[in-house]
Amino acid sequence: MKRFAVLLSFSLSLSLLSGCTSMQPPAAPPLFADARFAPPREKVGADDLFTLSPAMRAYLHSQPFTLQLRQQGQRHGLVAALYSKSDLKLEYESSKTRTAAETYADRSGNCLSLVIMTAAFAKELGMPVRYRSVDVDDTWSRTAGLYLASAHVNISLGNRVESGVRSSDQDAMLLVDFIPQKEAARLRARELDEEDIVALYLNNRAAEMLVQDRIDDAYWWARAAVEKRPGMIRALNTLGVIYEKHGDMQLAEQTYRAALEREPENMAVMRNLQPVLATLGKRDEAAALARRIASIEPFPPYHHFDKGMIALRAGKYDTARELFELEVKRAPYNDEFRFWLGVSHLQLGDLTHAREQIAKAVDTSTRQEMRQVYSAKLAHLRRVGAVGTHIR
Structure with missing residues (x-):
């Protein structure tokens, strides 16, 4: 199978951090071929990316929200309100990169979507925001013949700037990031402009169109991303795949x-x-x-996994387990690797480790439909409790 590697940007612990220097990539040469593609079937662009919906505005003025801000301060109150398990109950879901309004309405989104929604609320409250790209290893997944590499983006919030009041460093920025605080503090990062975030959104939408085999629509989204940030590697790569x-x-x-x-x-x-x-x-x-x-890179993403699947189908369960373990070691948050490692344990009669790995697949999955699949398998294992059960 031909490997197409597409670079995405997803990724939101609390810590105090200062920003890094922004780096503007050089412009790319003209690379567009509009006449070769049919017009898009939907509106392409990001004009409403940070626009608050009426429901979002109503939430901003609701009594519970304003009380949260009074009790915890604007920055901490906003984060607590948005990401508490008892209020909005946002769910991580990576199949689509959403606008701020879509993320709020659906109560779900990938990390880039959550960054966008957080920024929309913060800006409405008068808080300065900064975006950062964090230097972590790309997380790979595979969908519809595409190898998708997800990078890490986060957001930091400053105190509201009052009229006539000056602040030397915005009283340090409050970082909102899914990486634990101690780990986040050790990682290198560079500051992004809001235009970078817009281009990343457009590029993600292009990749999502590719997953659906909507090549013409993917072209227009990728074109918009390259036009927004001509030197962005991720957007150029996506356009090349298209x-x-x-x-x-x-x-x-x-x-x-x-x-x-x-x-x-x-x-x-x-x-x-x-x-x-x-x-x-x-x-x-x-x-x-x-x-x-x-x-x-002698062993590309999924190299050991594909060999493990061949071994599993051949009944070589020890070999399959060893190969899946190699992939889990270098990509511990890949739910697919965790699930099939659990299956190999099950075929070897190790129900305890099978349950453990499939439970981790549930926890690490970023797609709702796969969480449902894994959860059903896990529930079945917990009911059965018998050695030698086969997952089919």
């Missing part, structure tokens, strides 16, 4: 090369470019790039 899936190999090559000019060691882009070069007859260059990729 051209490749559309059969426009020369445009795909040009777009991947434009991305590599800005980040020569980007593994996702290199992996996408290599088969395009082979398809275009540039076999020596493709072979050289393949050797370079192998020297940097």
Whole structure:
């Protein structure tokens, strides 16, 4: 199967942090091919990304919300109100990147959506906000033949700036991040402009259209992302994947090369470019790039997992377990790896570890439908309680 690596931005503990220097990427060359794609089936853009809905405004003026702000202060009160388990009851769900209003209405969203909604409320309350991209290893998932790499984005909130009052450093920014406080403090980060957040939203929507095989719609979303931030590697890579899936190999090559000019060691882009070069007859260059990729990352995402699935189907359960354990070690929050590690334990008659791993799959899954699947399997295991049960 052809591997398409698409780079996404998801990701929101509380800690005090100062910002980092913003870095504006250089512009990319013109890479658009509008005439090759049908018009989009929906509105493409981010004009209403941070717009508060009437329901959100009503919530801002509700008695419970205003009481929370009075008791805890604006910043802590806002975070407590938005992310408490007893009030909005927001649920993490990664299948779609939502606007602020959509996240509030659905009571769910991925981390980028939650950052956007938090920013919308904070700005309405007069708080300065800062966005940051955090240097953590990309989290890989696989959907509809696409390998999706999710990066980490968070938001920090300043105190409301009163008229005529000056603050030296905005009294330190309150960071809202899903990473635990001690870990977040150790990680390097760079500050993002709001335009970067908008471009990341547009790029995510393009990737989500790709997952649904809506290539024409994906093009217009990716085009908007590149237009918003011409030098953004993630957007250029997504546009290259779209051209490749559309059969426009020369445009795909040009777009991947434009991305590599800005980040020569980007593994996702290199992996996408290599088969395009082979398809275009540039076999020596493709072979050289393949050797370079192998020297940097000999075992790509899902390498051990795919071998583990082959072993599992062949009844080699010990081998399968060992291979799944290798993937879990390097990607502990991948629910798919956890689930199938649990299955291998089950086939070996180890019901205790099977339950443990499938429970972790439930906890780490970012998609509601998969949490339901894993939960059903886990409930079945807890009912059965018998050695040797097979999951089918």
